[in-house]
Amino acid sequence: MPNNTMSSHLAAQRYILPVSQASFPEPFAQTLEFNAPVRGPWNIVHMALQIPEAHLLYICARGCLRGVIMTAAEMGAMARLSWIGLSEEDLTSGLLDERCFQAICQIVTKLARRPPLILLYLSCVHQFVQMDYPALLERLKARFPDIRFMDCHMMPTMRKSGPTDEERTKSKIYEALDKAGQTDARAITLIGNDWPLARESVLYQMLAKAGYSLRELARCQSYADFQKLGTSCYLLTTHADALFAAKNLAKRLGLLHLDLPASFTFSEIEKGLRELSEKLAIPLPDLATCQAKAEAALTRLKSELGARPITLDYTLSMRPLSLARLLLEHGFCLVGVFLDAISAPEKEDFLWLQQHAGDLPLIATRAPSLRFARLRAKELGFQGDNVLALGQKAAFFSGSDHFVNLVAGGGLNDYWAIHELARLMREAAAKPKDRRSLIQLKGLGQSSCLGGFACEARLTRPETSDRARRA
Numbered sequence: 160m161p162n163n164t165m166s167s168h169l170a171a172q173r174y175i176l177p178v179s180q181a182s183f184p185e186p187f188a189q190t191l192e193f194n195a196p197v198r199g200p201w202n203i204v205h206m207a208l209q210i211p212e213a214h215l216l217y218i219c220a221r222g223c224l225r226g227v228i229m230t231a232a233e234m235g236a237m238a239r240l241s242w243i244g245l246s247e248e249d250l251t252s253g254l255l256d257e258r259c260f261q262a263i264c265q266i267v268t269k270l271a272r273r274p275p276l277i278l279l280y281l282s283c284v285h286q287f288v289q290m291d292y293p294a295l296l297e298r299l300k301a302r303f304p305d306i307r308f309m310d311c312h313m314m315p316t317m318r319k320s321g322p323t324d325e326e327r328t329k330s331k332i333y334e335a336l337d338k339a340g341q342t343d344a345r346a347i348t349l350i351g352n353d354w355p356l357a358r359e360s361v362l363y364q365m366l367a368k369a370g371y372s373l374r375e376l377a378r379c380q381s382y383a384d385f386q387k388l389g390t391s392c393y394l395l396t397t398h399a400d401a402l403f404a405a406k407n408l409a410k411r412l413g414l415l416h417l418d419l420p421a422s423f424t425f426s427e428i429e430k431g432l433r434e435l436s437e438k439l440a441i442p443l444p445d446l447a448t449c450q451a452k453a454e455a456a457l458t459r460l461k462s463e464l465g466a467r468p469i470t471l472d473y474t475l476s477m478r479p480l481s482l483a484r485l486l487l488e489h490g491f492c493l494v495g496v497f498l499d500a501i502s503a504p505e506k507e508d509f510l511w512l513q514q515h516a517g518d519l520p521l522i523a524t525r526a527p528s529l530r531f532a533r534l535r536a537k538e539l540g541f542q543g544d545n546v547l548a549l550g551q552k553a554a555f556f557s558g559s560d561h562f563v564n565l566v567a568g569g570g571l572n573d574y575w576a577i578h579e580l581a582r583l584m585r586e587a588a589a590k591p592k593d594r595r596s597l598i599q600l601k602g603l604g605q606s607s608c609l610g611g612f613a614c615e616a617r618l619t620r621p622e623t624s625d626r627a628r629r630a
Contacts, residue, residue, distance in 0.1 A: 174526035179517030183509055184501045192525040197551045199566045199603035200474050201353050203313065203328040204230040207278050208239060209353075210332060212382040214274035216266065218243040218259055219282035219313060227280075227313075233601045241266045245284060255290055260298055267303055275382045276335055280311045309335055322403050330404040332376070336389030338412045348374045348391040350408065351401020354570035354604065361432060361449055361573045362397075362419070369441035377570075389414075393439070397421040397572060398477045399502050420504045421572055422478055423485040425450055427507075428573045449574040456581035457489045464491065464588060468546050470557045472497035472524065475550030476568050480508040482549070485577065487516050494541060495520045497552050524552050547588050549580075551598045560591035566603045 176186055204227050207215055217227055221244045231240040243262045249255055267277070279299075281292065292310050299308045311331045313324055322330070329351050347366060349356055355377040356363050366373050379385045389408070394416045396405045402418065409416040417438055419431035429446050436443040469491055473479045479498055486493045498521060501509050512519055523529065541557050548554035554562035563583045565571075571579050 174523045174528055176521050177517055178496075178509070178512045178519045178521050181501075181509075181513075181521050183506055184503070186501065186521055187499060187523040187526070191527050193527045193530050195524055195529075195552055195555050197474070197555050197598045198601045199551045199564070199598060201325075201567065201602050202226070202230060203280075203311075203324050204240070205234070205602040206325065206328050206353065207311070207332060208234065208236055209376050209379070210276060210278075210335070210382070210385055211379050212274055213276040213278060213335075214239055214241065214270065215278050215280065216241045216243070216263065217280040217282075217313070218245065218262075219280070220245050220284060223282060223313065230601050238271070241270075245282075250284060256295060259290075260295060263299060264302060267306070274306060276307045276309065278309050278311045278331065280313050282313050307335060323400070326400055326403040329401055330407050333388070333404050333408045334411070336386060336408065336412070338389060341390070342392055343372075343387075343390050344392045345370055346372045346374055346387075346391040347393045347395050348388045349395045349397070350405040351396055351398055352377060352570065353567050356397075356572055357570045357575055357579070359579075360571070360575040361444060361446075362435065363572075365432065365435065365441060365444065366439075369439065371439070371441075393417055395419065398568070399504050400477070420478070421476070421568055421576070422504075423476075423481040423577060424508065425453075427481070432573065446574075453574045453577040453581075454489075456578045457485075460581040460585055461490055463585060464547065466492045467588065468492050468494045468541060469549065470495045470497065470541065470546055470553040470559075471549035472552035472556075473499070473550070474552050474567070475563065475565050477502070478505060478508070480505040480512060482580075483516075483519065484508045484511055487512075487519070493519065494546075495522050495553075495557075497522050497524045497550075497556055499523050499525050522556070524556070529556060544591070547584060549584070551603075554594050555598060560594045561587050562592060562594065563587045564592060564597055564603065569604075 173188060204215065207213065208231070215231075217224060217240070219242075224242050224244060228240070228242065231237050243259065243266075249258060252258075263279070279296075281290070296308055296310055299306075309331050312327055333350060352375060355375050356373065358364075358367075363373060374388050374391055376385065376388065379388070389412055392415065394405050394409050394414050396402055396416070396418045398421060405416050405418070408414065417435065419435060420427070422428055422431070429450075432446065433443060435441070469486065471479055471482060471486075471493070476482055479496055480501065483493055483496050496519065541559075543558045544560055546557040546559040546561065548557045548559045548562035549565075551562070551564065551566065554560070563580070565583065568576070
């Protein structure tokens with residue numbers, strides 16, 4: 160490692176940029192990537208297991224299986240996961256379709272409980288050998304008419320093109336909904352959020368006071384509850400990664416869709432709530448008072464933090480640049496934003512930052528050189544544990560135990576998100592957390608109960624399939 164400073168080393172490789180020099184939507188070049196040991200954000204296993212009573216079945220190479228199995232194990236959900244490990248011989252024998260069908264049948268017939276829905280995760284190798292997905296599904300439907308099979312996909316080789324695995328999974332989750340029963344004119348379905356919407360949010364309060372029930376996957380207790388999601392009069396989205404699912408579902412079921420992007424910018428918050436009020440013809444609360452309360456919470460926080468340095472990352476919220484703008488507008492000492500790309504809803508905030516805070520550093524979280532940044536945080540301009548980090552990756556790279564432990568917004572929304580985040584920041588500034596332990600836990604908010612059983616089917620040795628194995 161050269162003797163130059165870490166910041167100049169990173170800048171030379173364009174892994175750290177002042178926002179004024181960054182490009183939208185990809186400020187950093189795509190190169191060899193580093194994956195920080197931060198595991199709080201959800202993956203496709205966490206998302207799919209939200210469907211009550213559903214079963215997940217993965218068919219892929221054993222190296223790819225490792226991550227999904229460990230996820231289910233930490234959740235104590237091994238009984239809801241099965242897998243089929245592929246070998247090279249399976250892919251070259253010309254018998255892949257038949258072996259997959261037979262192995263799936265073995266697993267399904269030996270499940271302790273017959274699930275109403277099986278999410279069948281096929282992988283990139285199936286595309287490489289041009290497996291006939293529709294034919295496999297038709298055979299399974301004929302063999303098990305009481306079970307619905309959804310052809311989900313895990314495509315790490317295609318992560319840079321088209322919808323992400325997370326977007327595909329969310330779309331497939333809601334593809335399992337039927338237009339069963341009469342549309343409920345007083346129900347709204349919130350699509351794609353990992354966390355239930357906070358009841359204290361203005362959005363939730365507006366709907367409740369107008370007599371609307373808000374339906375969410377995160378609150379479903381049974382498969383019957385899940386199916387009710389498709390009978391609402393409106394689909395609502397607040398996160399950009401749910402748009403793919405919502406648009407597909409709205410088109411298939413003939414439902415109306417309203418997108419109200421979660422934001423920390425007061426003008427955008429007000430615009431979204433006014434649009435909701437107009438679309439549904441429901442009363443609008445006193446937004447000036449709501450904003451004043453959020454402003455007061457920020458003022459109090461600023462008086463307590465003073466010039467304490469703050470970092471934030473994209474895992475805390477889908478709108479990191481909107482949050483960066485809010486903090487800078489209110490005089491906070493924001494010294495860095497960790498992200499790798501900029502989403503479409505963030506463009507206006509990105510342009511605002513370029514104009515008003517051009518020196519603000521944007522730092523790539525996937526940069527290989529950043530594996531050293533945690534140890535040499537001072538050379539990035541940070542002060543180690545004096546930094547208040549917003550998000551797990553910000554805590555990791557800043558080397559600080561004073562951090563807000565939140566992922567994907569945590570169900571916070573509109574003015575309440577600002578008010579609650581101010582409280583969480585105040586608590587994090589006053590009391591350190593066990594950073595090393597917390598950021599290692601997969602799927603923040605899910606159970607972490609190591610142990611359990613699942614079954615594995617081996618295509619090349621079917622007589623050993625459905626073998627119970629402890630994770």
